[in-house]
Amino acid sequence: MSKVVLLVEDDEDNRDLVAFVIARSRLDVELLVAENGQEALDKSFAKPPDLILMDMQMPVMDGWHAVPILKADDRTKNVPIIAFTAQAKPEDKQRAREMGCIDYYTKPMDPEELLALIKKYLQP
Amino acid sequence: MSTKTLNTVQDLSKLNSAKDAARQCLLAADKFLKESQFELAKQQLEKARELDPSNAYIFAFQDRITHFEEARKKEAAEKAAAEKAAAPPPAPPKQRTIPKPAAAPKPPPPLSPPPKEVTATPTAPPAAGRAESAPPAESDEARLAEERKRQEAVRILAELRQKDAAERVAAEMQKKREYDAFAAAEDQRRRELDTRVEAERQRQRELEARLEADAERRREEDNRTLEDRRRRDLEARAHAEERRRRELESRVYEEERKRKELEDRILMEERRVRETEVRAAEEQRRREYEIRSAAEDQKRRELEARIAAEEQRRKEMEARIAAEEQRFREEMARKEEERKRKELEARAASEEQLRRELEVRVADEEKKRKELERKAATEELRRKDIESRITQEEEKRKQFEELAAAEERLRKQLEEKMRDEFRRQHEEVRHAEESRRKDAEARVVEEQRKLQDMRRQVEDLTRALEQEKRARDEVSRLNLQSPVKQLRDALEAAWINGAPDDATAQTLHEQALGLSIPPEVEQSVIREVKLDTYSRAVKEVIAKKKLLRSSSSTLEWLRKVYQVSVAEYLENESKFLLDLVADQYKGTVLLVSKTIGAKEDLTPRLKSSGFAVVQALTPENALEKIEKVNPNLILCDCDFPGGLSGVKFLHVLRVNSKFNYIPFVLIGEASEVAQLKSSELKPNEAVIKFPVDHEEMNNIINEKLTWFREYISSLK
Numbered sequence: 155m156s157k158v159v160l161l162v163e164d165d166e167d168n169r170d171l172v173a174f175v176i177a178r179s180r181l182d183v184e185l186l187v188a189e190n191g192q193e194a195l196d197k198s199f200a201k202p203p204d205l206i207l208m209d210m211q212m213p214v215m216d217g218w219h220a221v222p223i224l225k226a227d228d229r230t231k232n233v234p235i236i237a238f239t240a241q242a243k244p245e246d247k248q249r250a251r252e253m254g255c256i257d258y259y260t261k262p263m264d265p266e267e268l269l270a271l272i273k274k275y276l277q278p
Numbered sequence: 279m280s281t282k283t284l285n286t287v288q289d290l291s292k293l294n295s296a297k298d299a300a301r302q303c304l305l306a307a308d309k310f311l312k313e314s315q316f317e318l319a320k321q322q323l324e325k326a327r328e329l330d331p332s333n334a335y336i337f338a339f340q341d342r343i344t345h346f347e348e349a350r351k352k353e354a355a356e357k358a359a360a361e362k363a364a365a366p367p368p369a370p371p372k373q374r375t376i377p378k379p380a381a382a383p384k385p386p387p388p389l390s391p392p393p394k395e396v397t398a399t400p401t402a403p404p405a406a407g408r409a410e411s412a413p414p415a416e417s418d419e420a421r422l423a424e425e426r427k428r429q430e431a432v433r434i435l436a437e438l439r440q441k442d443a444a445e446r447v448a449a450e451m452q453k454k455r456e457y458d459a460f461a462a463a464e465d466q467r468r469r470e471l472d473t474r475v476e477a478e479r480q481r482q483r484e485l486e487a488r489l490e491a492d493a494e495r496r497r498e499e500d501n502r503t504l505e506d507r508r509r510r511d512l513e514a515r516a517h518a519e520e521r522r523r524r525e526l527e528s529r530v531y532e533e534e535r536k537r538k539e540l541e542d543r544i545l546m547e548e549r550r551v552r553e554t555e556v557r558a559a560e561e562q563r564r565r566e567y568e569i570r571s572a573a574e575d576q577k578r579r580e581l582e583a584r585i586a587a588e589e590q591r592r593k594e595m596e597a598r599i600a601a602e603e604q605r606f607r608e609e610m611a612r613k614e615e616e617r618k619r620k621e622l623e624a625r626a627a628s629e630e631q632l633r634r635e636l637e638v639r640v641a642d643e644e645k646k647r648k649e650l651e652r653k654a655a656t657e658e659l660r661r662k663d664i665e666s667r668i669t670q671e672e673e674k675r676k677q678f679e680e681l682a683a684a685e686e687r688l689r690k691q692l693e694e695k696m697r698d699e700f701r702r703q704h705e706e707v708r709h710a711e712e713s714r715r716k717d718a719e720a721r722v723v724e725e726q727r728k729l730q731d732m733r734r735q736v737e738d739l740t741r742a743l744e745q746e747k748r749a750r751d752e753v754s755r756l757n758l759q760s761p762v763k764q765l766r767d768a769l770e771a772a773w774i775n776g777a778p779d780d781a782t783a784q785t786l787h788e789q790a791l792g793l794s795i796p797p798e799v800e801q802s803v804i805r806e807v808k809l810d811t812y813s814r815a816v817k818e819v820i821a822k823k824k825l826l827r828s829s830s831s832t833l834e835w836l837r838k839v840y841q842v843s844v845a846e847y848l849e850n851e852s853k854f855l856l857d858l859v860a861d862q863y864k865g866t867v868l869l870v871s872k873t874i875g876a877k878e879d880l881t882p883r884l885k886s887s888g889f890a891v892v893q894a895l896t897p898e899n900a901l902e903k904i905e906k907v908n909p910n911l912i913l914c915d916c917d918f919p920g921g922l923s924g925v926k927f928l929h930v931l932r933v934n935s936k937f938n939y940i941p942f943v944l945i946g947e948a949s950e951v952a953q954l955k956s957s958e959l960k961p962n963e964a965v966i967k968f969p970v971d972h973e974e975m976n977n978i979i980n981e982k983l984t985w986f987r988e989y990i991s992s993l994k
């Protein structure tokens with residue numbers, strides 16, 4: 155049974171790039187896409203994914219607001235979330251970890267690094 | 279007092295005075311004790327306790343008082359017992375002597391020193407007893423009285439004993455209680471001490487445990503460090519092993535690849551041998567066909583030569599006809615002009631003549647009129663005659679006018695007649711020319727018809743040759759095309775996201791075998807599909823290179839995903855590199871220039887604008903390169919001494935349908951540019967004057983490329 159990865163990202167090019175990389179990874183992964191935090195909450199509560207890649211800067215609802223809600227809900231509190239952002243400040247990393255993000259990935263992307271991270275947290 | 283904090287000197291002196299008073303009380307108590315005044319001694323003791331409760335002597339005095347009181351009581355009891363024992367009937371059950379009853383009311387002796395008193399007391403009653411039992415027999419009354427006294431003493435003694443026993447029990451109980459309290463206090467103290475000791479022990483145990491834990495932790499830390507070091511060593515070894523394994527694998531893979539290549543080559547050689555045989559037969563057929571084609575070509579060339587000669591003749595004929603017509607038209611115009619001039623001159627002369635005659639007549643008439651007027655003035659009477667003469671003269675003038683009108687009519691009739699004559703003559707000439715022209719046209723039409731026929735024959739022959747060639751190609755192509763297309767479609771679907779897994783690759787191989795595709799063709803198609811899909815992926819990912827941390831590592835990753843070997847990559851590097859710069863690449867410019875390009879630094883400027891530049895030094899050189907380069911734009915100099923000029927090069931390209939749509943920008947001197955601008959330029963053509971305004975050049979190039987793209991889109 156394939157694993158479900160939810161990508162929460164407002165930028166279409168970034169979404170396409172992640173989809174491009176995952177499609178070529180040979181991972182048995184189904185990629186769901188949400189364009190903002192609100193959409194991510196709706197999709198996660200409807201069907202909790204196995205991993206969430208969460209951009210922290212988004213319109214409507216950003217990752218800083220969405221992650222605590224996901225972590226407070228019984229359905230999604232155990233879903234690992236990787237913060238996925240262009241900010242490389244150490245305090246942001248710390249903040250993301252305190253919120254419950256299991257890891258932190260700084261854009262721009264490197265396909266091999268990204269896949270290694272996804273594989274790490276999709277291990278059964 | 280003890281709980282009170284001694285903060286001042288007054289408090290200290292008060293405490294000392296209290297202690298002194300307590301000491302005085304204790305001395306007084308000692309004195310009363312020695313006098314056996316126990317109550318007073320107790321009172322002094324109580325006072326001393328009130329004054330200084332911490333004085334340890336108080337307890338000692340209390341013990342002493344208790345002890346002396348008990349000794350006193352014991353002594354009194356012994357005395358009473360001795361008195362009882364001294365009574366005559368029945369002997370007491372105990373061996374102890376009963377003191378005399380008379381001794382009982384005696385006050386106890388002083389208790390200082392009590393032990394002596396106590397030890398001395400038992401010796402007295404036996405002596406008394408012996409003295410009591412010694413007396414001789416008395417009378418009955420006295421015996422009875424004695425008996426009663428004895429019984430009374432026994433009773434008193436028993437009471438005293440009971441009382442003594444009760445007091446002793448109470449004292450024992452008190453002692454016991456005090457002892458219990460003391461013991462309890464001691465126990466409490468002991469328990470507290472035990473607790474403290476236990477706490478200390480506990481603390482010590484904890485410290486020991488902590489030390490033990492620290493030691494354990496240190497040992498674990500050491501172990502861990504050791505373990506880490508061992509693990510790192512193992513990992514390093516594993517890495518080295520892995521690296522060695524990979525190297526071996528790559529070597530094995532390389533060897534395998536070489537072996538496959540050798541096998542492929544052998545297969546190719548075998549296939550080539552087979553094909554050579556086939557080709558020999560094919561070659562024989564081709565030679566025959568070529569001989570036939572050569573003969574046909576010869577015929578075709580002859581026909582074309584004849585057509586060209588006919589065409590040449592026709593053109594000469596047309597030129598001659600045109601010259602003849604021109605000459606005839608000029609001659610006619612000249613004649614007409616001459617004739618009109620002569621007519622006008624003749625008409626002018628006759629008019630002049632008439633005018634002169636009229637003028638002469640008018641002058642005569644005027645003279646006559648003047649003479650008549652003069653005569654009328656002189657000869658008024660002859661006026662009517664003169665008037666009649668004037669009327670006659672008038673009539674004559676009218677007649678003359680009529681004559682002039684008639685003459686005019688005659689002249690017009692003459693002119694009409696001359697015009698008719700000329701028209702007739704012209705018509706005749708025209709008819710003659712027309713008939714000649716018609717004959718010439720008929721001949722031209724005939725020639726053209728023949729030419730068309732010849733062309734048609736040539737075209738039919740060419741078409742037949744092409745059809746034959748196509749049919750031959752089609753036969754060879756159809757043998758493989760359909761299965762290969764099927765395989766290619768399947769491979770493209772499998773390779774779209776990278777190299778397929780082993781199971782899919784095996785399935786595809788089986789499919790290829792099922793389609794009877796030779797292995798070398800299969801390998802070739804796989805390689806083609808692999809490079810094609812890799813190239814597309816590279817293009818797609820490079821379009822998003824701003825989102826990537828490193829383009830080179832991403833391309834390396836893609837190379838692994840598509841299993842493109844380094845050799846394959848290097849073989850197709852130019853294509854991939856072109857894809858890499860695809861977002862900046864605007865097209866290829868063929869720069870045809872010997873001097874201007876260098877003078878104006880056109881190549882670096884064009885390259886920096888995103889063009890790939892191919893240079894040709896002359897138009898002839900450009901014609902050789904144009905098909906290979908397939909340029910998006912041609913930028914050409916005007917002046918090429920000793921060869922085709924830029925303008926002629928443009929004309930050559932215009933008549934060639936393969937190249938006449940490629941944007942062409944000519945760079946020339948101002949005069950040449952003006953001349954060219956005046957002529958009609960096609961939408962794909964433009965002219966720039968020298969020296970070059972680079973901004974203008976860029977604008978024109980962009981404009982022409984836009985047109986080119988639109989044109990290509992419209993074709994699609």
